[in-house]
Amino acid sequence: MNTLHPINILLVDDSEDDVDLTLLAFKQAKLKNQISVARNGEDAIAYLSTPSNPIPNLILLDWKMPRMNGLELLKILKDSPKWRQIPVCILTTSGNPVDVRDAYHNYANAYLEKPVQFDSLVDLVQKSNSFWFEIVTLG
Amino acid sequence: MLAHGHCYLWNPLLTALHVTSDGIIAASYFAIALSLFTSARRWPHGSTTGLEWLLYLFASFVTCCGVGHLLSIVEIWNPIYWVSGWEDALTAVISAIAAKATPKASQKAYDFLGLYRQANLLLAESDDRFRAFMDKSPLVAWIKNSELINIYSNAQLVKVFGANPLGKRDDEWLPIEVARETMSNDLDVLRSGRSLETIECVPTEEGEMRSWQVTKFLLVTSGEKHVGGCAFDVTPIERLVEELERSNAELEQFAYVVSHDLQQPLRSIAGFSHHLERHLEDGAHLDETSRTYLEKVINASTRMKRLIDDLLAFSRAGKKESVEDVVVDMNQVLAEALENLRADLTVSEAAITADFLPPAAIDKVMAVRVFQNLIGNAIKYRAPERSLSIHVSARGEGDFWCFSVRDNGIGIEEKYYSTIFQVFQRLHGSEIDGTGMGLALVKKIIESYGGEVGVDSIATEGSTFWFTLPSQN
Numbered sequence: 001m002n003t004l005h006p007i008n009i010l011l012v013d014d015s016e017d018d019v020d021l022t023l024l025a026f027k028q029a030k031l032k033n034q035i036s037v038a039r040n041g042e043d044a045i046a047y048l049s050t051p052s053n054p055i056p057n058l059i060l061l062d063w064k065m066p067r068m069n070g071l072e073l074l075k076i077l078k079d080s081p082k083w084r085q086i087p088v089c090i091l092t093t094s095g096n097p098v099d100v101r102d103a104y105h106n107y108a109n110a111y112l113e114k115p116v117q118f119d120s121l122v123d124l125v126q127k128s129n130s131f132w133f134e135i136v137t138l139g
Numbered sequence: 140m141l142a143h144g145h146c147y148l149w150n151p152l153l154t155a156l157h158v159t160s161d162g163i164i165a166a167s168y169f170a171i172a173l174s175l176f177t178s179a180r181r182w183p184h185g186s187t188t189g190l191e192w193l194l195y196l197f198a199s200f201v202t203c204c205g206v207g208h209l210l211s212i213v214e215i216w217n218p219i220y221w222v223s224g225w226e227d228a229l230t231a232v233i234s235a236i237a238a239k240a241t242p243k244a245s246q247k248a249y250d251f252l253g254l255y256r257q258a259n260l261l262l263a264e265s266d267d268r269f270r271a272f273m274d275k276s277p278l279v280a281w282i283k284n285s286e287l288i289n290i291y292s293n294a295q296l297v298k299v300f301g302a303n304p305l306g307k308r309d310d311e312w313l314p315i316e317v318a319r320e321t322m323s324n325d326l327d328v329l330r331s332g333r334s335l336e337t338i339e340c341v342p343t344e345e346g347e348m349r350s351w352q353v354t355k356f357l358l359v360t361s362g363e364k365h366v367g368g369c370a371f372d373v374t375p376i377e378r379l380v381e382e383l384e385r386s387n388a389e390l391e392q393f394a395y396v397v398s399h400d401l402q403q404p405l406r407s408i409a410g411f412s413h414h415l416e417r418h419l420e421d422g423a424h425l426d427e428t429s430r431t432y433l434e435k436v437i438n439a440s441t442r443m444k445r446l447i448d449d450l451l452a453f454s455r456a457g458k459k460e461s462v463e464d465v466v467v468d469m470n471q472v473l474a475e476a477l478e479n480l481r482a483d484l485t486v487s488e489a490a491i492t493a494d495f496l497p498p499a500a501i502d503k504v505m506a507v508r509v510f511q512n513l514i515g516n517a518i519k520y521r522a523p524e525r526s527l528s529i530h531v532s533a534r535g536e537g538d539f540w541c542f543s544v545r546d547n548g549i550g551i552e553e554k555y556y557s558t559i560f561q562v563f564q565r566l567h568g569s570e571i572d573g574t575g576m577g578l579a580l581v582k583k584i585i586e587s588y589g590g591e592v593g594v595d596s597i598a599t600e601g602s603t604f605w606f607t608l609p610s611q612n
């Protein structure tokens with residue numbers, strides 16, 4: 001769909017290892033997306049509020065973060081007329097039904113559990129990439 | 140015939156003496172007759188004593204006597220001797236009847252008095268017994284009339300609240316917001332006539348707010364409506380429940396945080412080992428030993444991940460997801476469990492037979508997990524020298540069904556029967572895959588639905604794992 005424009009993804013995750021692994025997974029999946037990283041909710045807001053930064057096509061959001069956590073950021077994003085159309089994918093370790101429910105109650109677009117095995121992570125990144133940028137028509 | 144006045148020689152003093160005396164006697168007789176008549180009218184209806192008729196008889200008799208004295212006054216001036224004669228005759232008849240009835244009636248009155256005294260004694264005894272019983276009761280108890288005034292309160296009530304509310308409405312002796320609640324509940328009972336079970340918060344003498352499990356009910360005595368009530372202090376139970384709920388929530392939170400936080404470094408270990416392997420391969424620096432070590436690291440992290448997942452599943456097991464449990468078709472549950480185990484069943488070439496299974500009260504997902512664990516164990520611990528056969532059956536035990544999974548596997552020695560149901564307890568080393576959580580999970584699930592689990596086994600010959608579940612909610 002967006003082959004003419006580079007696809008921008010904002011990855012919001014506090015764990016350095018997880019960020020590295022996710023970036024490696026994108027690399028291994030041979031995805032040439034533009035990935036920006038924010039270390040917590042506040043960072044993400046700062047990034048989105050800077051006019052020179054492109055508006056991301058997808059936000060990958062960790063749930064458990066210091067300062068502003070995933071749920072708080074999700075609420076702000078979905079409450080904002082400017083940001084609410086950006087699809088938000090929760091990408092987290094927690095499979096807790098309460099967290100899943102909270103995410104969808106606050107209009108998360110998808111909830112993905114981070115796999116421990118790297119191959120599964122590559123697979124997940126590949127599949128969600130093809131879903132969001134090949135199958136789905138984004139607004 | 141001459142009037143009596145002639146006999147009195149019209150002596151004014153003598154005439155006055157007769158007239159006045161007869162007048163007073165007649166007036167007194169009429170007064171007595173009136174009160175006898177009134178008493179007879181008021182006599183309780185349906186009384187079997189017949190005493191009210193004697194009262195009517197005496198009232199008539201006394202009236203006749205009174206009329207006789209009135210006639211005596213008239214006779215001083217008018218000689219109406221026939222009239223007074225007939226009046227005497229009437230008095231005679233009535234007095235004769237009264238004289239005849241009196242002994243029998245007075246015996247009756249005497250008996251009646253005795254019965255009355257005895258009834259009073261019995262009543263007092265019953266009242267004493269009631270009060271003694273109520274005062275020894277650990278329950279706080281009271282009765283209020285239809286105006287919500289306390290007409291009875293037991294000793295426990297006075298002791299706990301340090302006040303006797305007798306003759307008072309609740310708003311006259313309790314804090315107003317407390318009284319509002321208690322009185323509104325009383326009115327509900329009075330109006331609806333239905334008993335009410337509720338929790339009321341009422342402070343004790345020391346001013347400490349306590350929760351009371353209260354039962355209020357309508358009492359109708361002699362056509363009067365009352366509200367009776369009794370209560371006991373559930374504050375200690377409430378506190379225990381609160382504490383239990385808090386510690387359960389903490390434990391759940393703990394398990395969740397632990398599993399979440401343990402998984403993060405695990406992902407790094409697995410991910411970077413993978414990359415190290417790839418990186419070294421690319422540079423052709425990976426010798427066989429390094430590859431083996433790296434594989435061990437990756438396998439260990441996979442196993443750790445399974446342990447964490449099982450621990451998480453265990454901490455969530457038995458938590459009721461839906462408010463009301465349904466009765467599920469256990470045949471369908473078994474089919475689903477077998478479907479999940481299809482790969483293992485094919486590899487092990489297991490022969491599975493099952494009787495028709497009755498429905499049981501349990502969450503379906505949990506039930507599948509139970510069968511999956513038990514049949515999975517039968518596959519895991521099969522005897523290598525013979526082909527595996529598994530049989531699933533059920534039998535009724537009162538309000539419960541007992542389901543069992545019988546296999547011809549390696550069996551379990553009796554001394555391990557209880558150990559195997561504990562968390563992380565295993566009888567085998569790494570030669571048989573497993574985390575030691577399966578049976579602990581089964582036990583937790585079954586017990587949370589009110590059932591029991593157990594095993595009967597003959598070592599080297601096979602095991603029968605059984606669990607019970609209520610047949611309905």
